[in-house]
Amino acid sequence: NAGVMQNPRHLVRRRGQEARLRCSPMKGHSHVYWYRQLPEEGLKFMVYLQKENIIDESGMPKERFSAEFPKEGPSILRIQQVVRGDSAAYFCASSPVLTLENTEAFFGQGTRLTVV
Amino acid sequence: AQSVAQPEDQVNVAEGNPLTVKCTYSVSGNPYLFWYVQYPNRGLQFLLKYITGDNLVKGSYGFEAEFNKSQTSFHLKKPSALVSDSALYFCAVSPAYSGAGSYQLTFGKGTKLSVIP
Numbered sequence: 001n002a003g004v005m006q007n008p009r010h011l012v013r014r015r016g017q018e019a020r021l022r023c024s025p026m027k028g029h030s031h032v033y034w035y036r037q038l039p040e041e042g043l044k045f046m047v048y049l050q051k052e053n054i055i056d057e058s059g060m061p062k063e064r065f066s067a068e069f070p071k072e073g074p075s076i077l078r079i080q081q082v083v084r085g086d087s088a089a090y091f092c093a094s095s096p097v098l099t100l101e102n103t104e105a106f107f108g109q110g111t112r113l114t115v116v
Numbered sequence: 117a118q119s120v121a122q123p124e125d126q127v128n129v130a131e132g133n134p135l136t137v138k139c140t141y142s143v144s145g146n147p148y149l150f151w152y153v154q155y156p157n158r159g160l161q162f163l164l165k166y167i168t169g170d171n172l173v174k175g176s177y178g179f180e181a182e183f184n185k186s187q188t189s190f191h192l193k194k195p196s197a198l199v200s201d202s203a204l205y206f207c208a209v210s211p212a213y214s215g216a217g218s219y220q221l222t223f224g225k226g227t228k229l230s231v232i233p
Contacts, residue, residue: 004159033219042120042206042223043160056220091160095219104150105221107160 002026004108005074006092012114013082021077021111025094032075033105034067037089049075082115089113118143118209122224129197130232137192137227139181139207146212149190150221151181154204163205166190167212177201197231204228 005024013019025032030051035043036059045059049069060067064082069075079086089112093105119142129135141147148167152160164175171183181192190207205228208221 006159031219035221035223040225042122042225043208043221045220045222048219059220093160104162104165105219106162107152109157109159 004092004094004106006090006108006111008111009109010112010114012116014116015083016081019079019082019086019113019115021079021090021092021113022074023077023092023094023108024074025092026106029094029096029106031095031097032069033093033095034075034077035091035093037091037110039088043091046077079113082113084115087113087115118147118211118222120207120209120222120224122205122207122227124227125225126228126230128230128232131199132196135194135197135201135229135231137205137207137229139190139192139224140188141190141207141209142188143209143211143222147190148210148212149181149183150208150210151175151179151190151192152206152208152223154206154226156203160206163192197229199231199233202229202231 007022032049034046037043047060047067048056064080066078089110091110093107095105121140150165151163154160164173166173166183174180179194204226206226207224
């Protein structure tokens with residue numbers, strides 16, 4: 001029973017390029033969350049998705065960032081025209097249901113994005 | 117908006133001694149509180165959570181945490197530390213209301229625990 005799988009583990013992009021981060025949730029989980037961890041900070045919520053729907057993107061920067069969770073395949077976090085400030089660790093989590101009373105979010109190992 | 121403070125960047129403790137990792141929180145209404153641990157090159161692993169009921173919560177690997185509403189704290193404790201407990205520990209909070217908001221975790225900056233042999 002594989003956990004939450006994120007790839008790549010490390011990603012280096014030059015300024016202005018696009019970064020695509022992938023997340024495959026645990027089997028049976030239909031809820032996916034993306035968090036960002038900037039250096040010396042805690043994880044910050046970015047977006048919550050269910051299959052084919054964005055439920056809450058209140059933590060997403062207004063420009064250059066987008067996320068999707070298609071009916072088939074992994075969830076994708078896409079960052080266009082990356083800048084140095086986008087360098088961070090991006091974590092994906094999944095859960096089987098919406099609320100956290102009876103479960104918890106399971107996290108992947110993260111993708112460490114470095115913009116040079 | 118909710119927030120979490122972990123006042124210590126690093127905690128050092130000798131193997132066999134009790135350990136405490138501190139966490140205080142701020143949230144509107146009642147909180148859901150969580151502890152996660154991150155080992156090197158690994159994802160965050162769930163340790164324990166407080167939802168309601170008994171203020172003392174027991175979790176994985178012998179860890180426990182006590183919810184103190186008056187002090188808005190949720191300190192992580194273990195009676196006897198192991199070298200293998202050395203890792204990065206994150207406290208997180210979510211507001212306890214039903215509906216769309218209860219999934220959104222707010223994390224502290226993390227506390228690095230080093231258990232010295």
